[in-house]
Amino acid sequence: VTIRLDTDPFEVLHREHPEWRAWLRLLEATRSELDDPCWAEAVPEMPPGTGHAPLIDGAPFEMSGRILDRRLRGLLTIAAEAGASPSLAVAARRPILDAPAVFEAAIAADRSRLDALAGSVGAEGVAFAPVAAVAVVPLLQACARRWSPRVGEDWDHGYCPVCGAWPALAEARGLERERRLRCARCGDDWRTEWLRCPFCGNRDHLALGALVSEATAETRRAETCAACRRYVKTITTLIPTAPRDVAIQDLATVDLDVGALAQGYRGGDGLGHPVSVHVSGRSRWPRLPWAR
Numbered sequence: 001v002t003i004r005l006d007t008d009p010f011e012v013l014h015r016e017h018p019e020w021r022a023w024l025r026l027l028e029a030t031r032s033e034l035d036d037p038c039w040a041e042a043v044p045e046m047p048p049g050t051g052h053a054p055l056i057d058g059a060p061f062e063m064s065g066r067i068l069d070r071r072l073r074g075l076l077t078i079a080a081e082a083g084a085s086p087s088l089a090v091a092a093r094r095p096i097l098d099a100p101a102v103f104e105a106a107i108a109a110d111r112s113r114l115d116a117l118a119g120s121v122g123a124e125g126v127a128f129a130p131v132a133a134v135a136v137v138p139l140l141q142a143c144a145r146r147w148s149p150r151v152g153e154d155w156d157h158g159y160c161p162v163c164g165a166w167p168a169l170a171e172a173r174g175l176e177r178e179r180r181l182r183c184a185r186c187g188d189d190w191r192t193e194w195l196r197c198p199f200c201g202n203r204d205h206l207a208l209g210a211l212v213s214e215a216t217a218e219t220r221r222a223e224t225c226a227a228c229r230r231y232v233k234t235i236t237t238l239i240p241t242a243p244r245d246v247a248i249q250d251l252a253t254v255d256l257d258v259g260a261l262a263q264g265y266r267g268g269d270g271l272g273h274p275v276s277v278h279v280s281g282r283s284r285w286p287r288l289p290w291a292r
């Protein structure tokens with residue numbers, strides 16, 4: 001599918017990929033939340049991460065527990081209604097669902113903790129984890145908006161300088177064909193060199209290749225590394241993809257994933273550098289002294 005992002009990308013994807021219904025509904029629901037100021041208010045002014053660690057590493061987030069709870073339950077319900085596991089609808093009604101813990105585990109991409117949290121509310125882990133991953137996107141994008149200016153031009157890693165995820169894709173951008181890596185979680189955008197694998201840093205051009213399909217060879221390809229057997233999708237763009245559209249571009253280029261996976265390459269799932277955060281769901285109103 002070729003998608004012009006000035007048309008409604010969801011309309012096209014819904015039509016072309018009816019099997020993505022639940023996933024697309026989640027992304028749509030998240031998109032309408034991105035501009036809610038509650039996320040930006042939770043982001044500390046100064047990011048804690050230093051050195052090789054992403055900026056988010058060690059960050060404390062304090063938000064209304066009620067908002068976190070409502071957002072997570074809302075997304076679980078949407079996913080269940082769109083045909084993901086019915087166990088998600090059950091989980092959405094369980095009082096013991098611990099939304100701040102789910103946010104922490106999803107930001108850290110800690111699958112075993114997510115599975116345990118899912119299990120505690122009777123949800124299937126394989127259906128629960130993607131909902132949790134989408135739930136943290138508005139908070140992560142608020143982090144990138146606040147902290148991205150602090151990322152030095154000397155950031156030299158393949159993983160996202162803000163949230164630690166591997167890039168979802170690369171852009172060959174502008175007339176200069178600058179190479180920029182893009183994060184589908186926080187939307188961040190960072191420069192990297194051509195002819196260098198973002199995953200293992202390999203610069204041996206004999207080990208670097210590209211998979212192209214004849215129809216779209218000029219505008220998109222999967223760049224492969226024989227050293228680590230991973231690939232990154234590369235699209236040609238004149239202007240940066242908007243942060244909120246990176247996840248859509250990732251879906252719209254799934255033909256490249258299919259091709260690369262069929263050749264035995266792995267994508268960049270998960271994080272390239274571990275991160276740990278603390279999310280506390282304070283109550284909405286300060287506790288009054290006599291209401292202890």
Ligand SMILES: [Zn+2]
Pocket residue numbers: 160161162163164165183184185186187188
């Ligand atoms: Zn990121």
Ligand SMILES: [Zn+2]
Pocket residue numbers: 197198199200201202225226227228229230
């Ligand atoms: Zn590599």
